[in-house]
Structure formats: C-alpha cells, structure tokens
Amino acid sequence: xxxxxxxxxxxxxxxxxxxxLIGFNLYCSTYLxxxxxxxxxxxxxxxxxxxENTGAAFSxxxxxxxxxxxxxxxxxxxILWYLIKNIxxxxxxxxFMVSLLITGVGCNLYERMAFGFVRDYFEISFINFPVFNIxxxxxxxxxxxxxxxLITRNYVKK
Numbered sequence: 001x002x003x004x005x006x007x008x009x010x011x012x013x014x015x016x017x018x019x020x021l022i023g024f025n026l027y028c029s030t031y032l033x034x035x036x037x038x039x040x041x042x043x044x045x046x047x048x049x050x051x052e053n054t055g056a057a058f059s060x061x062x063x064x065x066x067x068x069x070x071x072x073x074x075x076x077x078x079i080l081w082y083l084i085k086n087i088x089x090x091x092x093x094x095x096f097m098v099s100l101l102i103t104g105v106g107c108n109l110y111e112r113m114a115f116g117f118v119r120d121y122f123e124i125s126f127i128n129f130p131v132f133n134i135x136x137x138x139x140x141x142x143x144x145x146x147x148x149x150l151i152t153r154n155y156v157k158k
Contacts, residue, residue: 007087010095014083017099018106025107025134029119032134036121046124051131052117065112072109076102094149097142104138111135 005013036048055062083090083098090098111118120131 010087014095014099017096018103021099021103022107025103028134032121033119045126048121049123049131051120053120054117069112072105075105097145100138101142104135107135
C-alpha cells in the first residue's frame with residue numbers, strides 16, 4: 001500500500017519546488033534578456049524581443065512601482081498563509097501549482113525591486129499581444145490549473 005505524504009514532506013516538496021523554479025526562472029530570464037536585445041524569431045509566430053515593463057500584466061498600471069510591489073508582497077503572504085493553514089488537505093499537484101504561482105509572483109517582484117521594471121522578452125508576432133516572460137507563464141498556468149482544480153474540487157489529496 002502506498003504511503004500518503006505527510007505535512008513535513010509536503011512542505012519540503014513546496015520549498016524544493018520553489019527553489020528549483022526560482023533558479024530556472026532567473027537563469028532563463030537573464031539569458032533570454034541578454035540575447036533578445038536585437039529582436040529575432042525563435043520560430044514562426046514567436047520572437048524574442050526585449051522590453052522593460054514598468055507596469056503589470058498587459059502593461060497596466062505603468063509607473064505604479066510601489067503599489068505593484070506592495071500588491072505582490074501581500075499576494076505572496078496570503079498565498080503562503082493559505083498553504084500553511086491548509087497543507088494537510090492539499091494534493092501534491094495543488095502544492096506544485098502554488099509553488100509555480102509563488103515563483104512567478106516572486107520573480108516579477110524581485111525584478112521590479114532590483115531593476116525598477118520587469119524584463120519581458122517573448123513576443124507572439126501573429127497577433128497583437130503584449131510581450132511577456134517566464135514568470136508571466138508560471139502565473140498564468142498556475143492560475144488556470146488552480147481555477148480548474150477549484151471548479152472540479154480536485155485540489156484535495158486523494
């Protein structure tokens with residue numbers, strides 16, 4: 001019979017996931033930002049095009065740096081509080097999605113605090129869509145999957 005993970009192993013899984021994802025995100029972000037200074041196509045429909053975004057998603061709230069920093073810090077605190085309070089009931093998939101969300105928000109927060117902007121570099125060229133980065137991908141994937149898990153009530157351990 002397969003043993004179910006306890007709260008300590010779930011917390012360790014969360015911490016290891018966040019550390020790995022932060023390392024991956026920041027390494028790729030630095031590398032891709034450096035090589036995308038001159039726009040070029042990765043493959044048809046997607047190109048690297050370096051941009052400095054002082055706003056949030058879709059460049060809203062341009063130049064509201066302090067608000068965006070405080071919003072991100074508040075979001076991270078609330079997400080961590082929820083995770084710690086409910087870790088016993090959460091599935092490993094839900095914990096991974098929370099680590100993906102925390103990493104996306106945290107890495108964008110780091111860049112906003114360190115540089116005064118977020119480095120964006122992926123551009124979808126066949127439609128009018130904002131330039132985005134790996135953190136944005138992490139945030140969007142995690143939010144979509146978490147919403148699906150909440151709707152289907154598939155976030156609790158089995």
